[in-house]
Amino acid sequence: MEKMKLKLLYSDLKPELEMIEKELEQAVDSKSLLLNDASLHLLQAGGKRIRPVFVLLAGKFGNYNVDVMKQVAVPLELIHMASLVHDDVIDDSEIRRGQPTVKAQWNNSVAMYTGDFILARALEHITEIESPRVHEILSKTLIEVCRGEIIQIQDKYRLDQNLRDYFRRIKRKTALLISSSCELGALVSGTDEKTAAHLRRFGYFIGMSFQIIDDILDFTSTDEELGKPAGSDFIQGNITLPILCARKDPELYAMLKANLNKDLSNEERFKVVEAIRNSSGIEEAKAMSERYLQKALRELSFLPKGQGVKTMRKIAFFIGKRKF
Amino acid sequence: MKGHQIQSKIISMEIEVLNAVRQRTLDQFTEGPSVKESRLFFLLLPFFSGKTWSPDIEASAKTVSIVYAALHAHDQVKEDAPIIKEQQLTVLAGDLYSGIYYQMLVNSNNIAMVQRLASAIIKVSESKTSFFEEEFRTVEEMEQAITVIETELLMSFYTFYGYTEYEMLAKQALLYIRYAEELNRLQANNYSHFLRELNTSLVHENYTKYWLTEKLDSLHEQILASIADCALDYELTQFLLHQITPHQHRAEQLTREG
Numbered sequence: 001m002e003k004m005k006l007k008l009l010y011s012d013l014k015p016e017l018e019m020i021e022k023e024l025e026q027a028v029d030s031k032s033l034l035l036n037d038a039s040l041h042l043l044q045a046g047g048k049r050i051r052p053v054f055v056l057l058a059g060k061f062g063n064y065n066v067d068v069m070k071q072v073a074v075p076l077e078l079i080h081m082a083s084l085v086h087d088d089v090i091d092d093s094e095i096r097r098g099q100p101t102v103k104a105q106w107n108n109s110v111a112m113y114t115g116d117f118i119l120a121r122a123l124e125h126i127t128e129i130e131s132p133r134v135h136e137i138l139s140k141t142l143i144e145v146c147r148g149e150i151i152q153i154q155d156k157y158r159l160d161q162n163l164r165d166y167f168r169r170i171k172r173k174t175a176l177l178i179s180s181s182c183e184l185g186a187l188v189s190g191t192d193e194k195t196a197a198h199l200r201r202f203g204y205f206i207g208m209s210f211q212i213i214d215d216i217l218d219f220t221s222t223d224e225e226l227g228k229p230a231g232s233d234f235i236q237g238n239i240t241l242p243i244l245c246a247r248k249d250p251e252l253y254a255m256l257k258a259n260l261n262k263d264l265s266n267e268e269r270f271k272v273v274e275a276i277r278n279s280s281g282i283e284e285a286k287a288m289s290e291r292y293l294q295k296a297l298r299e300l301s302f303l304p305k306g307q308g309v310k311t312m313r314k315i316a317f318f319i320g321k322r323k324f
Numbered sequence: 325m326k327g328h329q330i331q332s333k334i335i336s337m338e339i340e341v342l343n344a345v346r347q348r349t350l351d352q353f354t355e356g357p358s359v360k361e362s363r364l365f366f367l368l369l370p371f372f373s374g375k376t377w378s379p380d381i382e383a384s385a386k387t388v389s390i391v392y393a394a395l396h397a398h399d400q401v402k403e404d405a406p407i408i409k410e411q412q413l414t415v416l417a418g419d420l421y422s423g424i425y426y427q428m429l430v431n432s433n434n435i436a437m438v439q440r441l442a443s444a445i446i447k448v449s450e451s452k453t454s455f456f457e458e459e460f461r462t463v464e465e466m467e468q469a470i471t472v473i474e475t476e477l478l479m480s481f482y483t484f485y486g487y488t489e490y491e492m493l494a495k496q497a498l499l500y501i502r503y504a505e506e507l508n509r510l511q512a513n514n515y516s517h518f519l520r521e522l523n524t525s526l527v528h529e530n531y532t533k534y535w536l537t538e539k540l541d542s543l544h545e546q547i548l549a550s551i552a553d554c555a556l557d558y559e560l561t562q563f564l565l566h567q568i569t570p571h572q573h574r575a576e577q578l579t580r581e582g
Contacts, residue, residue, distance in 0.1 A: 032450040034457045083419070090415050092407040110456050112398040112415070113449045119422060120445035127439040135430040135438075142423035150349050150416050153409060 006322070009314045010053050012307060016066050020052050023074045027121050038102045038114040042081055045099040050210070051076040051181040053315070058185030058199045060308035065189070071128050072184045075138075078122035080177060083145065086115040090149070091236050098227035134184055141180040148172025156237035157261045159247060166241055167208070174214075175207030198302045202312065205296035210319050212289035215240035217322075219276045231273040237261060241288060246281025293320045325372055327563045333371070334364045341389045344428065345421050353413045355400070357393035357421060362501050362568050364389060366478055366494040370487045372560055381485055383432050387425040388481050391441055394421035395448060395477075437484060444480040447472050455517035463525050463535070470518060474498040493550035500543040500569050507536045544571045 010017070028039035052073035059069045087093070088101035089111045095101065103111035126138060151169050155161050182203030186196035217226065218233045219242055226232075233240050237260065247253045252275055259272050276282065296316050300309050338359065345357050367385045371377040397418035401411060429438045451469040454461070461469075475495045482491055506519055510533055515523075523532050547569060551561050565571070 030446070030450055032453045032457070033459075034453045035450055038453075086415050086419060089401060090407075090412045106456065108401050108403050110453060112401050112418075113453045116395065116398060116418075116422075117446055117449035117453075119419075120442040120449065123426060123438055123442035124446065127435050127442065130435065132430065132433060132435075135426075135435060139423060139427035139430045143420065143427060146416055146420040146423055147347075150347065150413065150420070153412050153416070154349050 006048055006315070006318055009318055010057075010311055012311060013053060013056050016056055016069070017049060017052065019066065020049070020070055020073050020077070023070055024077060027074055027078060027125060028118060030117065034106070034110065035114060035117050038085075038106060038110055039081075039118060041099070041105060042085055042102060042114070042118075045097040047077075047081075047097070049077060050315075051080055051177060054178060054181040054203055054312075055185035057308050057312055057315075058182045058191075058196075058203075059189035060306065061186060061195050061199065061303060062189030062191035068188050069185065071125065072134070072181075072188050075122040075126040076177070076181050076184070078118050078125070079138075079142065082115045082119040082122065083149075085111050085118065087149075090153070091232075093228065093232075095228045129188065131187065134187055137180055137183060137187075141176050144172045144176050148176075152238065155239065157239070159239060159243070159253070159257055159260060161239055161244070163241075163244055166239070166244055170208060170211040170215075171204075174211040175204050178207035178210065179203035195303060198299045202296050202299035205292045205299065206316055206319060209289045209292035209296060209316075212241050212285055212292065213319060213322060216242055216282055216285050216289070218242075219273055220282060229269065231269050231276075234260070234272055234276075235264060235269065241285040242276050242279075242281040244281075245284035245288075246276055246279035249279060252276075252279055290320060293317075325557075326559055327567075330365070330368075330372055330560065330563050331567075333368055334361055337364050337368065337386065337389060340386055341393060344386065345390060345393065345417075345424050347417075347420060350413055350417045350420070353410050354397070354417045355414075357390070357417075358396050359389045359392045360501075362498060363392055363478065365564070365568050366490070366498065367481060369490050369494070369560075370482075370485070373490075373554070373556060375487065380432055380434070383428065384434060384437055384485070385481065387428050387437070388441065388477055390421050390425040390428070391445065391477055394418045394425065395445070397421065399452075440480045440484050441477065444476045447476050451476075455521060461521070461525075463522065466518065466521060466525070470502060471495065471499060474502050489554060493547065493554050496543050496546045496550055497564065497569050500540060500547060503536050503539050503543070504569075507533070507540070510536065540571070544569070 024043055025040070028036070028043060030036045030039065055073040055076060056069055084096065085102050088096060089103050089108050092103075093101050094104040101111070102114050126134070129135075148169055148171070151165075152173060155165055155169060158165075179200050180203070183196055183200035186199045191199070215233060218240065219231060221230060223229050229235070234243065234256075243256065247256060255275060256272070259268060262268075264272070293316055297313065300312055300316070303309050341357050341359060350356070367388055371382075395418070397414050400414050425441070426438055429435070429441075451472040454469045475498050478494055478498070479491060482488055482494070506516060509516055510519055510529070519532065522535070523529060526532050526535055551564065556564065
């Protein structure tokens with residue numbers, strides 16, 4: 001339902017997004033039946049396609065040509081997909097978006113090669129664009145996203161980490177790719193540098209807000225809504241903002257510490273999830289997300305008024321209020 | 325070029341790769357970037373033979389080595405290993421190396437090479453995955469897949485810079501090395517996906533052993549012929565035959581042993 005609401009928000013882009021969906025399917029087409037199946041399995045599990053949407057919307061501020069925009073939108077979504085399939089190996093995840101992950105459906109090796117294949121397809125596509133600036137931004141983003149994930153592993157189970165560690169991590173893990181989606185969309189449509197910079201910052205702030213909400217939903221949603229067990233972040237040792245805000249309660253801190261890095265039964269997991277839900281951590285994290293959202297909206301205020309800004313604003317509000 | 329100079333150049337390339345991808349956490353928890361000596365030897369073969377070798381080509385060879393390291397890291401991800409830090413970081417090491425090779429080629433304004441390498445990685449991934457497919461495949465199809473896995477990246481490099489005269493020799497030598505490794509695995513009962521599938525096709529382990537040893541003998545002959553075709557000098561030939569593809573004449577030995 002939530003995903004449908006989101007899609008309604010960018011209904012203006014429906015024809016372009018349908019075209020991108022087809023392009024994505026073609027992009028993962030392989031002469032290997034197994035790679036084909038694994039990639040389509042991932043693609044058809046759905047997703048918000050938030051990165052292509054931001055590429056397209058950013059393009060509205062320049063000379064919008066869908067054939068050019070899709071050359072960026074498709075690879076960015078492919079890069080995101082490739083990282084998801086590898087993330088599921090890293091996290092040993094069995095379920096994503098309510099579907100078995102590639103590693104669960106096949107095995108780790110197939111998941112690794114599927115990720116490599118999809119990333120290579122993304123690079124094959126993006127190299128159709130000659131602009132060195134586009135490649136500078138994208139290659140830097142790819143590296144930073146990986147560094148963010150490495151830091152995430154370093155920081156696992158560290159209940160005493162500080163807020164800066166968390167923000168540094170989500171910046172690299174999520175915000176940069178969304179920020180780059182906006183900036184690249186702006187660049188290939190030939191907007192001026194000032195507009196591109198506002199769009200880049202908008203993408204960054206919205207990406208930060210998006211990830212914080214994601215981390216909140218991991219505690220506040222049900223298993224069914226999430227398509228995976230609630231509290232997965234905690235189980236996997238990822239110390240997210242709701243936990244960092246909640247830990248100042250000494251009792252809760254002791255409970256979290258006692259349950260961290262343990263093989264939790266469902267009952268124990270629910271207890272942890274419930275404790276976080278009932279703590280101040282959720283509201284404090286929401287306030288933090290709201291602050292980023294306001295910063296994102298402020299960036300929009302510098303852009304020329306029009307449909308692009310309207311849709312971006314609606315998406316920003318949706319992200320702030322989404323349920324899962 | 326003397327043998328020790330060849331060795332020294334290979335080591336220096338290894339160090340350059342290491343420096344290019346260095347990351348503190350990865351250094352601590354993973355085996356680090358690994359590229360087989362044989363692959364580096366063939367990447368550098370045009371340089372060893374005195375062909376045109378600009379700094380751009382050298383940089384490009386380094387990026388191919390990094391792609392090798394990226395794909396190798398992902399080959400190391402185990403099926404049943406518990407989710408330990410080492411395994412998680414090995415996945416990310418491969419991804420990071422991929423980002424680094426892309427950035428390095430972008431910095432040297434060589435987008436065309438990014439495209440070539442991406443296409444080669446696609447073929448390699450398809451061939452690697454083929455060993456997990458349930459469909460029956462002929463031995464020839466398996467050989468084809470192994471050839472792509474072992475040589476596609478190098479062939480992209482050779483084609484891109486016009487070093488096609490070394491293609492045949494490199495293909496034969498890299499296949500030789502792969503089959504020699506597979507034979508060692510067979511003898512140690514350490515089966516790869518390829519060996520399992522080959523065994524199924526050839527029905528009995530002894531036939532697999534014979535098939536591999538015959539392949540090695542035949543490839544050795546072909547390597548000798550290709551060395552002559554490429555007109556490699558004495559030192560380079562000696563280095564190749566003794567350091568890269570030392571031959572044991574195993575088929576003859578097997579026949580003698582009955």
